[in-house]
Amino acid sequence: MASSSTQTNSSSSSSANNSANNAANTPVTDKATAAAHHAVDAMAEKASVAEDSLRKTAASSRDTIAHKQEEIKQQLQSSYSKTRELAAENPLATAGIAFAAGMLLTTLLRRR
Secondary structure (H helix, E strand, O other): OOOHHHHHHHHHHHHHHHHHHHHOOOHHHHHHHHHHHHHHHHHHHHHHHHHHHHHHHHHHHHHHHHHHHHHHHHHHHHHHHHHHHHHHHHHHHHHHHHHHOOOEEEEEHHHH
């Protein structure tokens, strides 16, 4: 009796496995699987292209910013040098400008 029940359980479990395997190998499942793989592959390729584009843009921007930063640094150094030269050549005018700027700043700060 126990042997008969074991055989029945084995055959029903074997039938369930076969049904599951057959369901997994149906044309609809195969088509859906292929479509999903195709969609994932297409998305991966688009993501790869977008990533490459972003990396190139970032590298280009970094180079441009570094170049502009160097230009601004040179302009500031040039302006600083010219200002020092003018102050050394015209000390009286420099003192007058500093005095006028101080008076203007004091007037603006007192109004508030």
